[in-house]
Amino acid sequence: MTSDSQTTDTPSARDRILRTAHDLFYRDGVRATGIDRVIAESGVAKLTFYRHFPSKNDLIRAYLDYRHQRWMRWFAEALARHGGGPDAIVPAVGEWLRDPGYRGCAFINSVGELAGSMPEVVSIAQAHKADVTTAITAVLPASRQRAKLAQAIALSIDGAIVRAQFDATPDAALDVLKRIVKSLLRE
Numbered sequence: 262m263t264s265d266s267q268t269t270d271t272p273s274a275r276d277r278i279l280r281t282a283h284d285l286f287y288r289d290g291v292r293a294t295g296i297d298r299v300i301a302e303s304g305v306a307k308l309t310f311y312r313h314f315p316s317k318n319d320l321i322r323a324y325l326d327y328r329h330q331r332w333m334r335w336f337a338e339a340l341a342r343h344g345g346g347p348d349a350i351v352p353a354v355g356e357w358l359r360d361p362g363y364r365g366c367a368f369i370n371s372v373g374e375l376a377g378s379m380p381e382v383v384s385i386a387q388a389h390k391a392d393v394t395t396a397i398t399a400v401l402p403a404s405r406q407r408a409k410l411a412q413a414i415a416l417s418i419d420g421a422i423v424r425a426q427f428d429a430t431p432d433a434a435l436d437v438l439k440r441i442v443k444s445l446l447r448e
Contacts, residue, residue: 277303358431365426
């Protein structure tokens, strides 16, 4: 899932700030990215920035909401591109893990960075993961175990996300994810 900060439309100052923060926070980390850098790279005045985002925490919440909307839209499209059924899960995740801009899950990363100082990030991440699980549930065949299978697959995807962050390629993570999904769907 590549950056969408380059568009043909001229975005509003708020959108420029948010897109810049998204790209920097995802690539470099939330704590490592200062407000002054976001202001400079988005090309807005400091007053304009603070009019839209009174604090860095406000920007972080907006970033996570933006990332959620964007990622869920992409995930739904990727699942559809790969057939829209259970066999679409691993190839869709593979698209993301193989993206040159891949830096793991923004929500897992944010919890790791911020949970102690900004506890609401945990509930934001939980809501995101619940929506991912719902999207997975939608592509699984109807059964009494459907919700539990989706939860297990979602947890396996989280494991693959973390594993792909430190391996040279995502291949090992995707191979294991594929075996787990196939095994779960046989139950």
